[in-house]
Structure formats: structure tokens, C-alpha cells
Amino acid sequence: MKMPGDKPTSFVERIQTIDRRILYALIFISVIVPLFLPLKLPVPVTPETRDFFNAVEALPDSSIVMLPFDFWPSTMAETEPMAVVGLRHLFGKHCYVVGLSNVGMGGPTIADRLLDSIGGEFGRIYGIDYVNLGYKPDYRAVMLGMGTRISDIFPTDYRDTPIEDIPLMRRVPNYDSVAFIFIVADNVAVDYWVGLVNARFGKPMGAGVTAVMAPKNLSFVQAGQLIGLMGGMKGCAEYENLLERPARATRGMDSQSMIHLFIVVFIIMGNVGYYAGKRRAARS
Amino acid sequence: MDSVWTQPFFYFFLPAFFTLAVYSFLFKDNPWFKFAEHVFAGLSAGYYAGLIFTSVIKQQMIVPLVSSGRWDMLIPGVLGCLLFMRFFPKVHWLTRIPLAFVIGTTAGIMFLQQLHGLILPQMKSTLLRLGDFSNIVIVVGVLTTLIYFYFSKPHTGALGGVAKVGIWFIMVAFGAHFGYTVMARVSLLIGRMQFLFVDWLHWAQ
Amino acid sequence: MIVAFFGTGDMLADFSNEALRYMSIVAGFALLLGVISITRVSAGVVRKREKDWPHKIVLLLCLFTMAGFGIFQGITSGTVFEWLFENIQKPMMATMFSVLAFFIASAAYRAFRARTVEATILLITAVVVMLGRVPMGQYVYEHFPAVANWIMMFPSVAVQRGIIIGAALGAASMSLRIILGIERTYMGRG
Numbered sequence A: 001m002k003m004p005g006d007k008p009t010s011f012v013e014r015i016q017t018i019d020r021r022i023l024y025a026l027i028f029i030s031v032i033v034p035l036f037l038p039l040k041l042p043v044p045v046t047p048e049t050r051d052f053f054n055a056v057e058a059l060p061d062s063s064i065v066m067l068p069f070d071f072w073p074s075t076m077a078e079t080e081p082m083a084v085v086g087l088r089h090l091f092g093k094h095c096y097v098v099g100l101s102n103v104g105m106g107g108p109t110i111a112d113r114l115l116d117s118i119g120g121e122f123g124r125i126y127g128i129d130y131v132n133l134g135y136k137p138d139y140r141a142v143m144l145g146m147g148t149r150i151s152d153i154f155p156t157d158y159r160d161t162p163i164e165d166i167p168l169m170r171r172v173p174n175y176d177s178v179a180f181i182f183i184v185a186d187n188v189a190v191d192y193w194v195g196l197v198n199a200r201f202g203k204p205m206g207a208g209v210t211a212v213m214a215p216k217n218l219s220f221v222q223a224g225q226l227i228g229l230m231g232g233m234k235g236c237a238e239y240e241n242l243l244e245r246p247a248r249a250t251r252g253m254d255s256q257s258m259i260h261l262f263i264v265v266f267i268i269m270g271n272v273g274y275y276a277g278k279r280r281a282a283r284s
Numbered sequence B: 001m002d003s004v005w006t007q008p009f010f011y012f013f014l015p016a017f018f019t020l021a022v023y024s025f026l027f028k029d030n031p032w033f034k035f036a037e038h039v040f041a042g043l044s045a046g047y048y049a050g051l052i053f054t055s056v057i058k059q060q061m062i063v064p065l066v067s068s069g070r071w072d073m074l075i076p077g078v079l080g081c082l083l084f085m086r087f088f089p090k091v092h093w094l095t096r097i098p099l100a101f102v103i104g105t106t107a108g109i110m111f112l113q114q115l116h117g118l119i120l121p122q123m124k125s126t127l128l129r130l131g132d133f134s135n136i137v138i139v140v141g142v143l144t145t146l147i148y149f150y151f152s153k154p155h156t157g158a159l160g161g162v163a164k165v166g167i168w169f170i171m172v173a174f175g176a177h178f179g180y181t182v183m184a185r186v187s188l189l190i191g192r193m194q195f196l197f198v199d200w201l202h203w204a205q
Numbered sequence C: 001m002i003v004a005f006f007g008t009g010d011m012l013a014d015f016s017n018e019a020l021r022y023m024s025i026v027a028g029f030a031l032l033l034g035v036i037s038i039t040r041v042s043a044g045v046v047r048k049r050e051k052d053w054p055h056k057i058v059l060l061l062c063l064f065t066m067a068g069f070g071i072f073q074g075i076t077s078g079t080v081f082e083w084l085f086e087n088i089q090k091p092m093m094a095t096m097f098s099v100l101a102f103f104i105a106s107a108a109y110r111a112f113r114a115r116t117v118e119a120t121i122l123l124i125t126a127v128v129v130m131l132g133r134v135p136m137g138q139y140v141y142e143h144f145p146a147v148a149n150w151i152m153m154f155p156s157v158a159v160q161r162g163i164i165i166g167a168a169l170g171a172a173s174m175s176l177r178i179i180l181g182i183e184r185t186y187m188g189r190g
Helices: A011-016 A020-036 A047-057 A073-092 A107-121 A139-148 A189-201 A214-222 A232-242 A248-283 B013-026 B031-068 B071-087 B089-124 B133-148 B157-200 C010-048 C053-072 C080-098 C100-111 C117-132 C144-153 C155-179
Strands: A064-070 A096-101 A130-135 A180-185 A205-209 A229-231
Touching (some): A011 A248, A020 B157, A020 C100, A047 A205, A047 A229, A064 A073, A064 A107, A064 A189, A073 A096, A073 A180, A073 A232, A073 C080, A096 A107, A107 A130, A130 B031, A180 A189, A189 A214, A189 B089, A205 A214, A229 A232, A248 C100, A248 C117, B013 C080, B031 B071, B071 C010, B089 C010, B133 C155, B157 C117, C080 C100, C117 C144, C144 C155
């Protein structure tokens, strides 16, 4: 009679009890091999990403767009490429960008770096073409307060310049001058952008969110509260391809394909082993 | 000539070191991981201290007070300081004052946001023409899900049957959510591998 | 906040705006509570020479270094504060979450079993979405992307909407209970 602790003997038992270190090694290999041997598979575009792209593309040049960098550094593999592709699209259209962050840990720092870096690619000037308002606590208060007067919540920008001294911010007293809100988020801030700003002030908005949040936010897309959605690294890769500037997210898609295939194969193997084991136990 | 310290290997050495220190936990807990863990905790707390001092105390309180004579900015400052009374047992009750203010304001905002911003628009967009199969799926899915989560009556009879359909819809949604969760976690791993092999070691493109 | 929403006059609107401003500031002070707590606890461990006390010295050193540079030098680009964040904190945060990929794959392999009808529905949907949402999926079965799209936009949206409505009703009723004074647990005992 088999006892717990006995080594697995049959093939059925062995495929159900593969050492986790072998699993980790296989996961590692399936992620890095495509980095060295890219497959360059085409990335099909989903309707929600296309709608997002088209909405931004349809903005008149010189529109003022608000871009909240509402993400933690822990998810930046998904969210930072979204902010980058969004800034490239907006600066490429000569839009003006008002950046801010509702995430204290790292949000304003990342916003500052990305705005300067991508703005520099297009020759944009801080204070005239873009600004980083920084971070203020309690995103509900921030989102509602900006509806009346941005200077009430942000008396200065991230770099300590009084708001009234910034040329771009003289044109943006509140949401009235903002044509579109391009949200990049990895937390429930999106619910408040939708529930407070879109509902009360009627601002059109689209969101780039992590894949974990995408299923929920598709409800907002279907209800028309969000114009479009970038869901995870795949959504960002789709947007990069629509913009014809494939970048980090597109290059990550091959690894994503490999590892998904690998996980599906192992789920199937585990279930085959489970059912084979059940049949064997029933027969004996 | 570029300094050797600007070469990717050295420029990114510190982030790569801490990345590998965290990954070492996959083998087992070790002193490098513990060191990295405590550095992280210390820097995170220090980050918040620096950020709040600059963004809140300096920019939101001191600047309006000095430049516009807004002495009323001391009021939230005092309320904020009352929060620190929780560290003194004898005057611990003073923390209730700022708490009541924050919770009362938040309750008012939440009430409006949930009703006006979420419930009504979501319900409105569920009122769809039932001529299309996909629309029927949405309407049936929303209703059966809501009925499943109604636990005030036992799920027997007709209610039980409808709740059963709700469970099937929920399983489809959870399966989809699991697929997206795997996608999300894997993306984070891909990001770190891109940093190690592309940015740091320059072994891949 | 609720009455001001209905646009009942400038005075109430001004009061509401000031309340929002004050709330942001008070929330900032609340964030400092955590910093003070961790300092007190770590200092206590070091003072009493409890387990891991050398690590707590590392923690406190890093805390005061980061806070000191942030307060005295500033937090914008080009400062030591920003350098420490970009080169140490940010990579570690990203790495800690990336470790989950290994755990989720291992858990999916070990625990994901189609034992019941419901579990089978969940498993099949997960497989379809995982393959339908990556470029390779269309080469495994050409209709995977379209099926995954339909699942995400219809049955999944329906359930997520049901959950959003249910949770929002709960949150709205809890807010009303707080406003009416029925719910006072946030005040603590006494």
C-alpha cells in the first residue's frame, strides 16, 4: 500500500509531482529564449484598444490632455510602456500634457522622468508644452478639487514653481480646458476617475490598466464611461503597433506567448495525470 | 571618451544587484535577501517622509500661507498633528476629531460616486435590446450574478435554479480573470528579464 | 459634500472646495503615521537587541538618509532622493511582484483541477483566454482571439457589472450609515 512520502513510481504520478525548481527553471527559459530568438509574431488588435487609439488620434492638435501616472513601480513593466506610448502619441500630435500622480510611492518621480525624456524626443519644453503637477494625497479630494480650481489642490507644481507662473497652467484653471484624460493606472483610481470626473464633469477618458484590472474596466468601456482600454502589456503592444512604433511591450509579446503556452500545457498535463490516477485508483 | 562607469554593466549594476538579491529568495531565504528587504523598507518609509514634507507641508501649507496669507491652512495642519496623538494613551481620543472629518467627507463623496458614477450608468447600460444574443447574455449575466449574491434567502427552488446559472456565468468570468491575472504576473517577469538581459548585460535586443 | 453636488450656491461650493483641500492635507499627515510607527518599532528592536537588530539599523539608516535628502535637498530630478528611488527602490519593487509569476504558474500546475462542472468551465475559459490573448494563440486555433474577445466583452462584462453594482450598493449604504451616525466602528471603542 502506498504511504505518504513514498516516491512516485508511475508516469501518471510523476507528471503530477514535478519539482517546483524544475518548473521555475522552465518558466525562466520560456521567458528569456524569445529575447534572444525573437519570433516577431503579429499582434492582433482588440476593439477596445483601437477605440482608444482612434479617440486620441481624433483629438485636434494643440489639445490639452491630462495624463495621470497612477501606477506603482511594482507594475511598471506593464504601465510604464503605456505612459511612454501615450506620451509619444500626444507629443507627436502637438498636444499639451498636464501630468500628475495619485500614487505617492514613485508616481511623481516616474512622471517627471518620462515627461522629460519623451518630451525631449519631440523637442517639447517644460512649462510650455507639458507640466508635472506632482502628487497630493487623497485622490478623491484631488479629482473633485481640480474640477473647481487646480491651483487649490496644486498651489505649485512638482518642481516648486507657483502654478500661476507656469504658462501652460494659465490656460488650465480646471477640467473645462482639458479635452481628454489619458489614464495610466494599476489601482482603483480608475473607478474614481470614471465615477467622479467622467460622471460629474463629463470628461472623455481612456485608460491603460494592468491585465488584472482589465476585465473589470471593460464594463466601463461597454457602458461608454471609458472610450477605450489598453489591457496589460498586450494592450500596450497593440497600441504601439497602431502608432507604428513597436517598442518594449511588442518585444515582450513573444515571451508572453511562450509562457502562456507552457502554462496551458502544464495545466493540461496536471489534469491528465489527475484523471488517469483516478481511473487507476477506481480499477484497483 | 565615455567613462567606464557610464557603461551599461556598471551604470545598472546597483539595480541589477538588488534585483538578483530579491530573486535569490526563490532558492531560499538568505542574508542578501534580508539585507535588500530592510533597505527597501527603510527607503520606502524615507520616501514617504520626503514626499509628504515637500508635497503637503511645504507646497500645500507653507506656500499658500506665506505667499497669499492663507492662515486657515494651519487648520488642516493642526488636524493632521492631532492624528499623532494616537501615540500618547492619555490623549488618544483626540485622534477622533481629524478621523471624523476625513471619514465624513469621504462618506459624502463615496455616496455620490457610487450612486451617480457607478450604479446608475452601469444599470443604464444593461438596458439593452434583447434582439441580439450577446445582449441577452449581458442582461441574463448581470441579473443572475446579482441574484447569486443575494444570500438573504436560501438558494432553493426557482431562486436556486437562477443562482445556478449565475454560478456558471461567474465561473466563466473568473476563468477569464485568471487568464488575465497570469498575463499580468508574467508581464512583470518579462519586464525584469528585459532589464537584466537587455539593459544591463546587453545580451539581447 | 452631497448638498454642494446639487449646485445650491457659492457659499456651500466654496466650503466644499475648502473641505477637499483640507482633506488632502490631513491625509498626508496620516501617511506620516506609518513612517513614525516603523521608526518607533525598529528603534525598539535595536534598543532591546532583539532578533534581526542589525538589519533594523540598516532600515533606520536608509530611512533617515532618504528622508534627509528629500527634506533638505528636494525630491525632483537630479537629486540623491530621486537617484536612490530609481536605482534601488524601483527595481526592488518591480522584482518583488515579478516573483509572483513563478508562484502563479506553479499553483496553476498543482491546484488547477477540473474536479466539478464549475471548475471545468473555469478551466476551459482560462485556457481559451490565455491563448486567445497572445499572438501565438491564433496559430494554435485561428478563432481563439475572436472567442476570447467575445468572452471578455459579454459574459465577463456581465458578471463584472453585477459585482460592481452589488459592491457599489454596499458602499453607498455604508456611506449613508456613517453619515446618519448608525455606523460608528471607525471611532474605535468607547
